[in-house]
Amino acid sequence: MKAVHFGAGNIGRGFVGLILHEAGYELVFADVNAELIDALAASPSYDVHAVGENSSTRTVTGYRALNSGSDEDAVVAEIATAALVTTAVGPNILKFVAPVIARALEARDAALPPLHVMACENAINATDVLKAEIVGRLDGGEASETLGRAIFANTAVDRIVPNQAPGAGLDVTVEDFFEWAIEEGPFRGAAPSIPAAHFVADLAPYIERKLFTVNTGHATTAYHGWIEGASTLADALAVPQVFREVKAVLQETKALLVAKHEFDPATQEAYLEKNLVRFANPYLTDTPERVGRQPLRKISRHERFIGPAAELAERGLPREALLRAVRAALRFDAPSDPQSAELAELLTRLSPEEFADQVCGIETGHPLHEELAAVVRSIDSDR
Numbered sequence: 001m002k003a004v005h006f007g008a009g010n011i012g013r014g015f016v017g018l019i020l021h022e023a024g025y026e027l028v029f030a031d032v033n034a035e036l037i038d039a040l041a042a043s044p045s046y047d048v049h050a051v052g053e054n055s056s057t058r059t060v061t062g063y064r065a066l067n068s069g070s071d072e073d074a075v076v077a078e079i080a081t082a083a084l085v086t087t088a089v090g091p092n093i094l095k096f097v098a099p100v101i102a103r104a105l106e107a108r109d110a111a112l113p114p115l116h117v118m119a120c121e122n123a124i125n126a127t128d129v130l131k132a133e134i135v136g137r138l139d140g141g142e143a144s145e146t147l148g149r150a151i152f153a154n155t156a157v158d159r160i161v162p163n164q165a166p167g168a169g170l171d172v173t174v175e176d177f178f179e180w181a182i183e184e185g186p187f188r189g190a191a192p193s194i195p196a197a198h199f200v201a202d203l204a205p206y207i208e209r210k211l212f213t214v215n216t217g218h219a220t221t222a223y224h225g226w227i228e229g230a231s232t233l234a235d236a237l238a239v240p241q242v243f244r245e246v247k248a249v250l251q252e253t254k255a256l257l258v259a260k261h262e263f264d265p266a267t268q269e270a271y272l273e274k275n276l277v278r279f280a281n282p283y284l285t286d287t288p289e290r291v292g293r294q295p296l297r298k299i300s301r302h303e304r305f306i307g308p309a310a311e312l313a314e315r316g317l318p319r320e321a322l323l324r325a326v327r328a329a330l331r332f333d334a335p336s337d338p339q340s341a342e343l344a345e346l347l348t349r350l351s352p353e354e355f356a357d358q359v360c361g362i363e364t365g366h367p368l369h370e371e372l373a374a375v376v377r378s379i380d381s382d383r
């Protein structure tokens with residue numbers, strides 16, 4: 001039973017790789033980072049240090065590592081005979097791994113059981129996005145028989161894995177908490193055996209609860225913390241004004257999640273409180289740069305701010321704190337982040353209305369459109 005995992009970075013090594021190894025899969029990492037792949041190929045194992053109230057160390061062994069940039073044929077051959085392919089590369093990178101998976105499906109023996117495909121990214125239905133990219137590369141598209149050689153399942157993954165300290169090598173320090181929810185329907189009763197994951201009939205409540213609580217709160221901490229000059233997430237949350245803003249956005253997304261998915265309010269309150277503790281985990285050093293990375297992705301239509309704010313506006317519910325978080329995101333100017341520079345350029349070039357429409361995907365006439373445009377307009381006063 002073989003799994004090929006794209007993206008041997010933080011979550012790839014510290015979460016997906018670990019869980020698949022412990023589920024008994026023969027693991028093959030595929031990544032375009034030559035230095036990382038060479039290091040993995042040269043090392044028989046690496047450790048995952050989970051830190052928090054229940055600290056532990058697990059060792060991942062017996063994997064192989066391939067460079068999917070320079071040795072695509074080898075990765076195609078591995079996937080063609082694998083049981084599972086997973087990704088943790090970032091939602092914007094799925095279009096680059098899709099052609100490799102499409103080639104592998106074409107090469108796959110039709111008599112083999114279908115390849116299970118799961119994108120483990122922070123995005124709503126990331127596997128559907130990956131599937132659409134794969135379909136676009138198959139002769140015949142949706143009608144291609146080759147598509148029948150794969151089963152696609154959406155997932156929600158949750159574990160905070162910061163960037164690793166220089167000199168950590170392949171070892172990864174992660175928080176002790178994790179959750180992996182996978183939709184069970186596509187497997188038609190023959191879901192893969194991954195004991196640490198749980199299979200759910202309807203993924204939407206899980207992924208929205210995760211993205212609009214963990215990631216909305218996390219990014220709010222990062223962007224307000226960045227403005228305050230905080231160098232870690234824990235430092236950011238220690239600023240009373242930042243803490244108040246994070247609590248406020250989480251109350252707004254709670255209102256949406258309770259109204260939309262009928263979550264019990266007390267259970268959702270406990271969930272969001274638990275996440276405030278996770279963000280400030282004293283055993284982990286996480287930074288506003290990492291958590292705020294790619295601000296243009298984070299303020300896009302179906303992401304952690306605009307997604308819930310748009311639905312709250314449609315329901316006539318409060319979204320002011322979310323809009324203040326978007327305003328803070330617009331001021332994110334991390335030199336290490338190319339999207340920061342792109343964001344600054346777009347703010348200069350586009351009118352506030354064009355920005356709301358083209359960057360945030362909120363068209364004229366939507367109840368959030370003018371509110372967003374006003375947020376963009378107000379940024380001028382800071383410059």
Ligand SMILES: NC(=O)c1ccc[n+]([C@@H]2O[C@H](COP(=O)([O-])OP(=O)(O)OC[C@H]3O[C@@H](n4cnc5c(N)ncnc54)[C@H](O)[C@@H]3O)[C@@H](O)[C@H]2O)c1
Binds near residue numbers: 007030161
């Ligand atoms: N770190 C976390 O706390 C966390 C938690 C849950 C989900 N995620 C999600 O997991 C994904 C990865 O995040 P991360 O923190 O591990 O990032 P990361 O930057 O540490 O890892 C991404 C890896 O993907 C590799 N990569 C880039 N392009 C590639 C390509 N074309 N083919 C193969 N590999 C490629 C990079 O070289 C890198 O090693 C993101 O979607 C993120 O939202 C992260």
Ligand SMILES: O=P(O)(O)OC[C@@H](O)[C@@H](O)[C@H](O)[C@H](O)CO
Binds near residue numbers: 122158159219
């Ligand atoms: O990975 P991103 O850029 O979508 O979001 C940054 C963090 O919020 C994220 O990586 C969290 O650490 C993770 O989603 C926790 O499960």
